[in-house]
Amino acid sequence: MRLLEGQVALVTGAGGGIGRGIALRFAEQGAAVAVHCRTSVEPAREVASLVEDLGGRAVVLQADLADEDECRRVVREAAAWGAGRLTALVNNAAVQPVQELAGMTATDWRTVVDTNLTSVFACTQAAVEVMRERGEGGSVTHIASIEASAPAPAHAHYCASKAAVVMHARSTALEYGSHGIRVNTVSPGLIDREGLAQAWPEGVERWQRAVPLGRLGRAEDIGDACVFLASPLASWVTGHDLVVDGGITARPTW
Template sequence: MNVPAFNELLDFSGQSVVVTGAAQGIGAAIALRFAEAGARVLIHYRSGEKEALRLALSIRKDGGEASTMAAELSDAGDVRKLMARAVTDYGAIDVLVNNAGSFPNAAFLDMTYAEWSEMLRSNLDSAFLCSQAAARHMKSAGSGAIVNIASIAASSPGPEHSHYNSAKAAVVMLTRSAAQELGAYGIRVNAVSPGAVGRPGIEDQWPEGVERWQKRAPLQRLGQPEDVADACLFLASPAARWVSGHNLVVDGGIMAASIY
């Protein structure tokens, strides 16, 4: 394998990237970052059509290429259509970022089976179906990169999130399992596990949590969506060409903080 030049390490010019759950927040930051790196981006959304269209317009105004598509990611037929759209629009799927998911609270003893199932559907089933569908296209091309958005909750469970903690732990193992099987086709599969990431209003909604996080985290701040986006960019890039099956923790050092 030829070693890429330094200026090619984060260059996605001409590549096709699918980002799920990309209408806002972390997903939007990921889509924007790849577009800035030259990629042609398919922005998936479930309900945020206005936000997705606004993001695509912003990318195009800056000289990039972007399109949007709604899909229900727990529906295998919808997922196949989403991936086919990327191939139709851009000729291939070079990168898939599985960002779509949900994050509701539910106490363990009060949680319904429907709540449990919905969490796995939105976080785990979607990642499996999208990865499988994209990998079939990538296999034909002989290369590709998949990045799954997991969470530090996969290894450090938060209270009233047993369904979320379990789903994200499964996403990490899905990442490692897929990497094991897909490497023979030149497909790399990795995960990013973010810590607490800032969003509008979080200081008002969770003031004690924000204060506690900032005091305990070695880097003393919440993450920003771009922190997660840049990790995805790295893992999908030639700079990480010999990295597969890895779960990259992006958390400001909170998992390294002393428990004493």
């Protein structure tokens, strides 16, 4: 039996990159997947088509998660598509602009925080309402980052938002554990994507020299971690940050 057989999952930001890897891994393990996107509608449809090729069910839902009402709408639509059920939520949608703190405006800051953090709050709150009404419990997984604890230059807004995401998960785990709802985070290291080596050759080279496992991460690596946390194998795991970084944060910094 597959690990997520019978589950209904919503994966935000699933039109590409990490979200695509998560959605496909969920489908491989038996979940019906609501594929959220903001503007990447065609890539999201491609993901949904791949899910169906795997023998699963998928639907594409479009929403701007910087808007709290849109967060609640997309969760309601995912649950309605799942015949009233939503057993897993993966909060993956995020932005990662590179901008020095000195020139950052409050508007720049809010754009990142609203997309990366406020959307997590609103989607989680809406999903938990569904899970509590059904009385089946469920799992919520936020995609955080190793930059939540190891900041990078010109990422002050991103790092702060991801650190807050980790603490949001721990706080939510504390409040909703009695309802059988588990909340965790996955913190990826550097995940490969098309064109990354060409766009940032020196960074990729530094990473590959430093990382103990000798390679960049793949979207599927994060998908595997999310499958574990949504599955019965993690039935006693909540409030945890699962670091998936090839061992990079195990290296000494001196």
